[in-house]
Amino acid sequence: MAIREQVQASLGVLPGAEKKVAHAFLANYPSIGLSTIAELAALAGTSAPTVLRFVSRLGFASYPEFQRTLRADVQSQLMSPLERARSAGPASDNPALEASFAAIAANLQATVKAVPESEFEAACELLADHRSACYCLGGRFTDAIAAYMAAHLRIIRPNVSHFGGQTSTWRDQLLDVRPGDVAVLFDIRRYQSDLVRLGELLVERKARILLITDPWLSPIARSARVVLPCVVDANRTWDSSVALLALVEALIDRVSRAQGDAARARMQTLEDIHWNNLAGR
CATH class of the missing domain: 3.40.50.10490 (Glucose-6-phosphate isomerase like protein; domain 1)
Incomplete structure (x- = not known):
């Protein structure tokens, strides 16, 4: 899942203070997630430790790791078909039809x-x-x-x-x-x-x-x-x-x-x- 999707999926189980962080993140995506911990905490009306607990609950070991993943999400989101074609790896050994259908099946799941x-x-x-x-x-x-x-x-x-x-x-x-x-x-x-x-x-x-x-x-x-x-x-x-x-x-x-x-x-x-x-x- 992309980080934004993870945050949305977690809203139902987050404690109150961490839910404030989630709402602030979603309302100001992606810029606030690329700012400092203090800025995110201030916007959410919580503390820096609360932001760190929120990030940890999403499965990240640190705030920098969270930000690296967020940057990758944003970069992937903005890629054009031409950029994706340039960055595509070599063709798989699997038959093209089989590989395409496998990717589609994974998307459905x-x-x-x-x-x-x-x-x-x-x-x-x-x-x-x-x-x-x-x-x-x-x-x-x-x-x-x-x-x-x-x-x-x-x-x-x-x-x-x-x-x-x-x-x-x-x-x-x-x-x-x-x-x-x-x-x-x-x-x-x-x-x-x-x-x-x-x-x-x-x-x-x-x-x-x-x-x-x-x-x-x-x-x-x-x-x-x-x-x-x-x-x-x-x-x-x-x-x-x-x-x-x-x-x-x-x-x-x-x-x-x-x-x-x-x-x-x-x-x-x-x-x-x-x-x-x-x-x-």
């Missing part, structure tokens, strides 16, 4: 560990609330997954939309967003400033944001109701989106079951429309 069951259930509750409209949108590569999610959700519950068009038209579509509506946003590293700004505008309209992101967390996480981090680094040139898609399919399945008779009625209506169309009625 790591994502299961990174997503708390409580957060997954909270996400399902948001998506199953058919009294509120649901909007989906992703970035350059993840918007295809957002559209895929919207296409499925539209069948099992009403009022589902995929934010479409150019960035300039997103604000037009915000006109229909009401307080309590749900916005599912996908944003992974090299985070998109336009998506981050849209998240801010959605919060201003009192929408509830479900963020699907990576272990380093998009800035949208600061205002999201639920955050689901997926492991995307497959130790190759391009990040992998398989864990994102697998998580989306798990959400769709869970929400389909939660909707019960209502979802089945909508699916039956869709089937009737399909067969009536084929029959020329």
